[in-house]
Amino acid sequence: MKRRTLFAAATAVATLALTVPAFAQETLKIGAVGPKTGPLAGGAAVSFWPNVQLWAHDVNEAGGITVGGTSYMVEIIEYDDQTNPGETIKAVQRLATQDEADFILAPYSTGLNIAAAPIFQRYGYPMVTHTAISDQIEDLSNKFPNMYFLLGGATGLAGGVVDVLTDMREAGEIGNRVAMVNVADAFGIELASVGKPQLEEAGFEIVYETSYPLGTQDLSPVINGAKDSNPDAFVAWSYPPDTFGLTEQAQIAGLAPKAFYTAVATAFPAYAGRFGAAAEGVLGAGGVYADGDQFKEYAARHEAVTGAKPDFWASAPTYATFEILHQAIEGAGSTDKEAVAEYIANNSFETVIGPVDWDENNSNAKYWTVGQWQGGVFKGVASTGRDGAVAAMPKSGWE
Incomplete structure (x- = not known):
């Protein structure tokens, strides 16, 4: 200290x-x-x-x-x-x-x-x-x-992801198969626990599910397992180090579903700086009216x-x-x-x-839930009441 x-x-x-x-x-x-x-x-x-x-x-x-x-x-x-x-x-x-x-x-x-x-x-x-x-x-x-x-x-944040995936499925851009992973920290554990039932209730099939410790250096087993499940969407309730690691490993392994979501740090400028054009179409936690x-x-x-x-x-x-x-x-x-x-x-x-302002539980009722890299900017695509959302788009590989 x-x-x-x-x-x-x-x-x-x-x-x-x-x-x-x-x-x-x-x-x-x-x-x-x-x-x-x-x-x-x-x-x-x-x-x-x-x-x-x-x-x-x-x-x-x-x-x-x-x-x-x-x-x-x-x-x-x-x-x-x-x-x-x-x-x-x-x-x-x-x-x-x-x-x-x-x-x-x-x-x-x-x-x-x-x-x-x-x-x-x-x-x-x-x-x-x-x-x-x-x-x-x-x-x-x-x-x-x-x-x-x-x-x-957590339910609102996960619900935003489910809503975006549901819209993409209804547009014929993805199917029902979802690979879901999480960091074994308070954030990741809770998001996985509330995200899974919401996905299943929306008609998605969880075809792969695992967690990994905070600070894990080698995330290749996680990504290889996800790839082997042949998912239509990949969802990671991740923190900054693993958000970068999971994306890098997905590129190496060729895991490239039309919906690829990593959570905290996807919105960092350094994410686009590191992955360049490959970041285009990646979904992540949060967003802003950019x-x-x-x-x-x-x-x-x-x-x-x-x-x-x-x-x-x-x-x-x-x-x-x-x-x-x-x-x-x-x-x-x-x-x-x-x-x-x-x-x-x-x-x-x-x-x-x-x-x-606050609801009865001291919580701000209007917040961003999902953003996406579009044209080099991470734009909000889903929220619980904020203005300025843009439509999500399917990801076209890691080119």
Whole structure:
């Protein structure tokens, strides 16, 4: 567990002093915990850490978070949890008790969020998750009332995949045979458990099914087994390292169904960068309204500040959760955690992904479920109510 502290750029502080001299400048200590090492470090390096940097930059450049007559600059205290739930728990505990962080950003990934939730609740921190997907939302929100979910539930995410495959089947583009695999982590296990019955209820036949440990290096047995089943569609409830590994092995083995789906990291710019034209037609988790002005403006600012492009799914929701915290502090007119948590519970928010409000289980009801690489852009093709979806198309091999 390594600690790193980032503060506002000196130029931003100087500008603030010149432009708003009436406001006193103080600091809000914001904790950020996520993988910098371990199997999920690559995903966090795309979706989480750059948005922490961008948000702190944007807040401080604009003069801080204003509460009454006081402008609070943002100081980020970072911890690497090494993709280890025990380290996530220790880091959050340390932020709360030793660093005395005013607020703590939700961790990265489903499993690490669930592990940390009791600590957030114990110390009264609002926890607006950005990279957690679960059908345990009702139970979790009952246990941890300050916990919120922006990416929705596992059933909705899996249901989007089933809907897209059903549409492709009805269009005569694929048949009924599906090979389904999953990473043996909280995300993959839950998606497989809810995805299988939905596929079967929709009339699909699961002709191959297996799981593999997080961090598996050799995925050739998984892909070879899938190829031997002669599927019409391949569905992998995968995390970043294996999303890339499964795609690479599919190319090597010649597994090329008309519907090829991998989950987390399919939306990463690096996916298209690595696979080039072969990425065209690949389906994946999430998506965005890629042609919308709101996303384009955010993406341009993200690249200008961090030097990297955002992904086409979780990056914008991650930033949106930080916007929600910012708006809640200002809206509550207080830096008191309880007051801010209450404000989050009772209000809607305007964010980079559009309006966000909560259902009775503290979950955002409108979220993207499936995207597809089309023309070099990962575009949303299915959602639970977002605007801007485009039609999915069959994949034509790995050319």
